[in-house]
Amino acid sequence: MIADALAGRDDVFEIVERDDGFVQASHYGPDAYLAPYRRWPSRQRRAMRFVRGRVLDVGCGAGRVALHLQERDHEVVAIDVSPGAIEVSRRRGVRDVRLLSIDGVDGSLGAFDTIVMFGNNFGLFGGFAKARRLLRRFHRVTTERGRIVAETRDPYATSDPTHLGYHDRNRARGRMGGQLRIRVRYREHATPWFDYLLVSRDELETILEGTGWKLARVFEGDSGLYVVVLEKTVSEGGSAG
Structure with a gap:
C-alpha cells in the first residue's frame, strides 16, 4: 500500500476489519504516510518540540518522521x-x-534519548500487560533523560452503539475496552489478526504506574486523538532506573 501511495495512486486506502465483524475504510490516506511536516496534524507538530537526541521511530511506515528528524541532524x-x-x-x-x-x-539497538510512536502507534503495545512489560523495556533502552512521544486515541470519545457495545464485550472477556482485535486489508493483501490498544488518558496513567514513566504533556486532537509526552520517573518499579 505504501509503495502504491508513493507511486501516486489516488485510490489507496486500507480496510480495517474488527473481530466482531465491523469493517471500516481507514481514515488515513497516503498523506498519513507521506506528508511533509507542514501538513502534519497540529498535535504532532507541537509534540515534535519534545523530541531530542538519538531517536527510535517505532512503526516508521514510509519514513516521514525519520526523514524530518534526519533533516534536523538527529540520529x-x-x-x-x-x-x-x-x-x-x-x-x-x-x-x-x-x-x-x-x-x-532491546539493548542491541543502543540507547535512545527519545522513542517516537506516531500514527496511533501506542496501539502496538496491544494490551495492558504487554504495554507495561514493553514500557519497562523502553525504560532500560533509553537514557536517563529519555522520553516517549506517542500518539493514541480515546476509544470512548464516541456515541456509536456499535463501538460502545464492543467495549462492553471486551470488558466482559477481561480485556480493556479499547483493546481491539483487528486485521488490515489492502487490495488482495491482509495482515494476520492482532491486538491494537486504544486508551483513555485515565487508562494510560494506570498503565504507566510502576513502569518508570510518567505523563508529562498531552496534545489534544480531533475525534479523541491525542499525543502524549512521557518522561522518566526517578526509578522503574521502585528500583534505580
Whole structure:
C-alpha cells in the first residue's frame, strides 16, 4: 500500500476489519504516510518540540518522521514490521531502517534519548500487560533523560452503539475496552489478526504506574486523538532506573 501511495495512486486506502465483524475504510490516506511536516496534524507538530537526541521511530511506515528528524541532524533508527515500508523508507532516504517489531526492541539497538510512536502507534503495545512489560523495556533502552512521544486515541470519545457495545464485550472477556482485535486489508493483501490498544488518558496513567514513566504533556486532537509526552520517573518499579 505504501509503495502504491508513493507511486501516486489516488485510490489507496486500507480496510480495517474488527473481530466482531465491523469493517471500516481507514481514515488515513497516503498523506498519513507521506506528508511533509507542514501538513502534519497540529498535535504532532507541537509534540515534535519534545523530541531530542538519538531517536527510535517505532512503526516508521514510509519514513516521514525519520526523514524530518534526519533533516534536523538527529540520529534515527526506524523500525517497522512491513517489508514494503522498509523498502519505501530506504528509497526515500531513511539512513537506518530495520525490519523489526516493537517486541524486538532491546539493548542491541543502543540507547535512545527519545522513542517516537506516531500514527496511533501506542496501539502496538496491544494490551495492558504487554504495554507495561514493553514500557519497562523502553525504560532500560533509553537514557536517563529519555522520553516517549506517542500518539493514541480515546476509544470512548464516541456515541456509536456499535463501538460502545464492543467495549462492553471486551470488558466482559477481561480485556480493556479499547483493546481491539483487528486485521488490515489492502487490495488482495491482509495482515494476520492482532491486538491494537486504544486508551483513555485515565487508562494510560494506570498503565504507566510502576513502569518508570510518567505523563508529562498531552496534545489534544480531533475525534479523541491525542499525543502524549512521557518522561522518566526517578526509578522503574521502585528500583534505580
